[in-house]
Amino acid sequence: xxxxxxxxxxxxxxxxxxxxxxxxxxxxxxxxxxxxxxxxxxxxxxxxxxxxxxxxxxxxxxxxxxxxxxxxxxxxxxxxxxxxxxxxxxxxxxxxxxxxxxxxxxxxxxxxxxxxxxxxxxxxxxxxxxxxxxxxxxxxxxxxxxxxxxxxxxxxxxxxxxxxxxxxxxxxxxxxx
Amino acid sequence: xxxxxxxxxxxxxxxxxxxxxxxxxxxxxxxxxxxxxxxxxxxxxxxxxxxxxxxxxxxxxxxxxxxxxxxxxxxxxxxxxxxxxxxxxxxxxxxxxxxxxxxxxxxxxxxxxxxxxxxxxxxxxxxxxxxxxxxxxxxxxxxxxxxxxxxxxxxxxxxxxxxxxxxxxxxxxxxxx
Amino acid sequence: xxxxxxxxxxxxxxxxxxxxxxxxxxxxxxxxxxxxxxxxxxxxxxxxxxxxxxxxxxxxxxxxxxxxxxxxxxxxxxxxxxxxxxxxxxxxxxxxxxxxxxxxxxxxxxxxxxxxxxxxxxxxxxxxxxxxxxxxxxxxxxxxxxxxxxxxxxxxxxxxxxxxxxxxxxxxxxxxx
Numbered sequence: 001x002x003x004x005x006x007x008x009x010x011x012x013x014x015x016x017x018x019x020x021x022x023x024x025x026x027x028x029x030x031x032x033x034x035x036x037x038x039x040x041x042x043x044x045x046x047x048x049x050x051x052x053x054x055x056x057x058x059x060x061x062x063x064x065x066x067x068x069x070x071x072x073x074x075x076x077x078x079x080x081x082x083x084x085x086x087x088x089x090x091x092x093x094x095x096x097x098x099x100x101x102x103x104x105x106x107x108x109x110x111x112x113x114x115x116x117x118x119x120x121x122x123x124x125x126x127x128x129x130x131x132x133x134x135x136x137x138x139x140x141x142x143x144x145x146x147x148x149x150x151x152x153x154x155x156x157x158x159x160x161x162x163x164x165x166x167x168x169x170x171x172x173x174x175x176x177x
Numbered sequence: 178x179x180x181x182x183x184x185x186x187x188x189x190x191x192x193x194x195x196x197x198x199x200x201x202x203x204x205x206x207x208x209x210x211x212x213x214x215x216x217x218x219x220x221x222x223x224x225x226x227x228x229x230x231x232x233x234x235x236x237x238x239x240x241x242x243x244x245x246x247x248x249x250x251x252x253x254x255x256x257x258x259x260x261x262x263x264x265x266x267x268x269x270x271x272x273x274x275x276x277x278x279x280x281x282x283x284x285x286x287x288x289x290x291x292x293x294x295x296x297x298x299x300x301x302x303x304x305x306x307x308x309x310x311x312x313x314x315x316x317x318x319x320x321x322x323x324x325x326x327x328x329x330x331x332x333x334x335x336x337x338x339x340x341x342x343x344x345x346x347x348x349x350x351x352x353x354x
Numbered sequence: 355x356x357x358x359x360x361x362x363x364x365x366x367x368x369x370x371x372x373x374x375x376x377x378x379x380x381x382x383x384x385x386x387x388x389x390x391x392x393x394x395x396x397x398x399x400x401x402x403x404x405x406x407x408x409x410x411x412x413x414x415x416x417x418x419x420x421x422x423x424x425x426x427x428x429x430x431x432x433x434x435x436x437x438x439x440x441x442x443x444x445x446x447x448x449x450x451x452x453x454x455x456x457x458x459x460x461x462x463x464x465x466x467x468x469x470x471x472x473x474x475x476x477x478x479x480x481x482x483x484x485x486x487x488x489x490x491x492x493x494x495x496x497x498x499x500x501x502x503x504x505x506x507x508x509x510x511x512x513x514x515x516x517x518x519x520x521x522x523x524x525x526x527x528x529x530x531x
Binding site for chain 2: 382
Binding site: 018019100101102104105108109112115116117159162163166169170172173174176177 | 196197198201203204205207208210211212214215217218220221273277281284288301
């Protein structure tokens with residue numbers, strides 16, 4: 001699993017250098033974590049965009065009919081009411097919630113995993129696959145709904161990677177229970 | 178509060194070594210954070226399990242009556258509709274949301290707390306109690322609903338621990354406001 | 355952007371010392387992250403307070419009419435039912451969810467940003483502005499609803515700061531893609 005036996009270039013790093021830019025594994029984590037943070041924040045903007053969808057096209061009557069703003073102070077027209085159950089908005093919100101449920105624990109788990117000095121090749125590829133899987137998940141969930149199992153596969157990819165990292169860390173730290 | 182006065186074995190660590198596997202407090206944090214990450218991810222699977230509950234038993238007619246999938250592409254039978262308010266599914270989702278509201282800030286707070294070089298005995302026991310409290314919270318909330326105040330006590334335990342850590346960190350870093 | 359050219363007092367720090375209390379930028383991050391963690395946890399208590407609002411005033415009949423507890427075991431009166439759509443409770447919950455969507459990714463992003471050894475003056479002020487913006491966001495969203503664009507401005511402030519940090523980190527780590 002981890003490189004406790006095989007000597008690699010990476011073994012020269014001391015424990016103190018693991019969370020620095022001198023560690024290529026940490027740099028790889030930084031890059032892909034940044035990509036996922038940006039992706040998550042764009043979900044907020046996508047939700048707002050869905051709320052304004054018809055307004056952006058200038059179709060005020062449709063906007064009046066859709067009225068999907070959850071707060072009274074967000075209503076820009078006097079004759080519309082608060083609403084919560086627009087299917088397009090709710091779909092983006094479910095995708096966003098799924099992101100929070102999976103990506104935020106992954107951030108902590110992957111950071112912890114870097115501290116155990118994993119094999120660089122394995123670790124970097126896990127970071128890459130996990131990040132790309134979640135981008136695919138967003139595409140097939142929030143942007144272009146695609147028949148299953150595309151979304152389940154994308155979801156399971158990051159889940160299994162996080163479980164693998166958890167197993168590695170738990171085995172290394174088991175005696176500190 | 179923290180071991181600024183009493184000399185302990187732990188005092189030999191320099192600041193640079195705090196976030197490494199040489200620090201037993203950090204290892205203890207790693208182990209229990211891993212446990213909580215796995216617990217949170219299992220909530221996703223528990224939600225999915227609740228949606229499929231009757232299907233797993235092969236009781237198709239009941240599944241048709243329950244129809245608790247929020248996305249159209251998740252429907253495996255043509256004659257069922259999208260639904261959002263199944264009480265069993267929503268209970269697990271509330272428990273999961275409560276996890277996100279409390280455990281994710283705790284991850285950051287506890288990691289920050291390790292950086293302040295706390296007393297090892299205090300810190301390790303806080304990590305253990307907080308993690309076990311949240312496991313109890315999940316059991317009495319999502320799996321076997323139990324009369325209050327069991328859930329409130331489990332919830333308050335991690336909340337108070339996080340507030341204690343916040344107080345320690347804030348006092349140490351107050352001059353950098 | 356970052357202090358790669360201008361020599362400052364901060365340049366004396368080695369990479370290894372970035373995530374220690376010897377680094378004033380990290381201490382500043384610790385303080386303001388602690389403030390935001392406490393703010394987020396207070397949202398849980400505010401939600402509970404909204405649910406008990408009338409009960410705290412001793413107005414039992416109003417409490418019976420409002421009946422805003424989502425779980426059956428939380429009902430303290432026999433003649434009330436479970437309810438989910440109280441506008442005051444839901445407003446606090448939306449504010450809390452918005453916190454999770456924005457502050458939790460910010461915690462990771464800002465921690466990562468500290469690892470790139472940013473200019474101390476820029477970094478500390480970003481931490482301060484971001485934290486204060488979110489406190490304002492909570493005040494104008496959950497406590498005293500104020501006409502737009504006050505909330506959008508507070509929301510956009512942290513979002514833009516997070517995007518800036520993401521850009522800095524991504525540029526530094528782009529070759530580890």
